[in-house]
Amino acid sequence: MGNNENPEENRKKIEDLAAKLGLDVVGVASVTDDFFLVAPPEHQPQNILEGANSVIVIGKTIPKGTFKLKYHKNSVIQRLYHSIYKLLDISAAQIADFLEREGYYSVPIPSYIPLTFRNMEPWGFISLKHAAVAAGLGQIARNGLFIHPKFGTMIRLAAILTTAEITPDPPFEGEICKECDLCIENCPVKAFDKKTGKFMKLACLREVVKHGVNILHPYEKNYLQNLELITNTMLTEYAIGCVKCLEVCPLNKTLLL
Numbered sequence: 099m100g101n102n103e104n105p106e107e108n109r110k111k112i113e114d115l116a117a118k119l120g121l122d123v124v125g126v127a128s129v130t131d132d133f134f135l136v137a138p139p140e141h142q143p144q145n146i147l148e149g150a151n152s153v154i155v156i157g158k159t160i161p162k163g164t165f166k167l168k169y170h171k172n173s174v175i176q177r178l179y180h181s182i183y184k185l186l187d188i189s190a191a192q193i194a195d196f197l198e199r200e201g202y203y204s205v206p207i208p209s210y211i212p213l214t215f216r217n218m219e220p221w222g223f224i225s226l227k228h229a230a231v232a233a234g235l236g237q238i239a240r241n242g243l244f245i246h247p248k249f250g251t252m253i254r255l256a257a258i259l260t261t262a263e264i265t266p267d268p269p270f271e272g273e274i275c276k277e278c279d280l281c282i283e284n285c286p287v288k289a290f291d292k293k294t295g296k297f298m299k300l301a302c303l304r305e306v307v308k309h310g311v312n313i314l315h316p317y318e319k320n321y322l323q324n325l326e327l328i329t330n331t332m333l334t335e336y337a338i339g340c341v342k343c344l345e346v347c348p349l350n351k352t353l354l355l
Contacts, residue, residue: 100201102263123157125233133232186256202262209256234267241281242297250349281343
């Protein structure tokens, strides 16, 4: 078993491995961070893995050239999303395997599905965007997406829960989202409440996530009663119907270094 005597050494090993795996970001949060309390108890890291101490968050971005395409933009993003989801899942499994060989119980947290639904709202095992904030990687933008100071809202995330004690990252300082309201003003389904600013996730998802099964079997009673099963078996890949908030975000348009 790992002895957890050197959390900084554990951190260095994880950073080195993440770099070898070609990941764009890696951060660490304590399982007791208050950001995790927004989730129901069964989606809070400290309640998921017995003896968990740390949450490692990893990320990979989609290329900025995507938004310079004249044709096929949504199709390219569709393929990129699902390729990156698989890459992140495999990377998370490799990091978990490495940690267990070091003597720490660990489990990868998927980048996308399986999902559970609570009052018609989808939840992953943990909230990855809140985990990323807790790990000091960035903030939550006006459009409800996680936003990174370099990669904007184009970053995709996964995580690893582990009993290893790893030095956590400090909170991100400063403001990333400038609240220009371009995502709100350009949202085709008006997924933001103008009075409260609340982001209505399901209104957005119905426009973003497109799948043939929803044409053959519209949202009728039996479909909704089995929504979780359908999502986790038949919607493992989906077409992209809208990326307007990504497209208009100024941070996603910054020049390449």
